[in-house]
Amino acid sequence: MDGYGRRKPAGxxxxxxxxxxxxxxxxxxxxERMVLxxxxxxxxxxxxxxxxxxxxxxxSSDRExxxxxxxxxxxxxxxxxxxxxxxxxxGEKVDRMLKIDGFDAKILKRVK
Numbered sequence: 149m150d151g152y153g154r155r156k157p158a159g160x161x162x163x164x165x166x167x168x169x170x171x172x173x174x175x176x177x178x179x180e181r182m183v184l185x186x187x188x189x190x191x192x193x194x195x196x197x198x199x200x201x202x203x204x205x206x207x208s209s210d211r212e213x214x215x216x217x218x219x220x221x222x223x224x225x226x227x228x229x230x231x232x233x234x235x236x237x238x239g240e241k242v243d244r245m246l247k248i249d250g251f252d253a254k255i256l257k258r259v260k
Contacts (some may be wrong), residue, residue: 201226201248212258218248232259 165171186192200220206213214233218224226246233242233256241259250253 161255200224214256214257214258216246216248216254218250218252221250223247223249233257234259 200218200222200225202217202219203226204215204217206215213236216226222254224247226248228242228244228246235238235242236255236257242256246254246256
């Protein structure tokens with residue numbers, strides 16, 4: 149369902165109902181099993197269940213482009229690791245942390 153109670157068409161992103169009791173129960177079970185399985189692994193520092201952020205990277209022989217989308221109403225801040233990026237719309241450099249406002253998107257290129 150969308151924010152207005154209308155069903156989303158099949159194939160759309162995140163086509164589920166977070167208020168469904170079955171969804172909540174299965175989600176809880178998955179998270180509990182992940183915690184039990186990975187709790188002592190020093191390489192796991194956290195995981196994301198869902199915050200509405202999506203990143204898609206496209207690479208060609210001469211460039212890398214990242215499409216970053218925030219599907220959430222709240223702003224998000226995401227680590228870029230060691231990648232240096234440039235916002236293709238604003239021209240701003242992104243170093244270490246990418247900040248995206250709610251319901252916003254950025255098109256970024258990797259600076260070599």
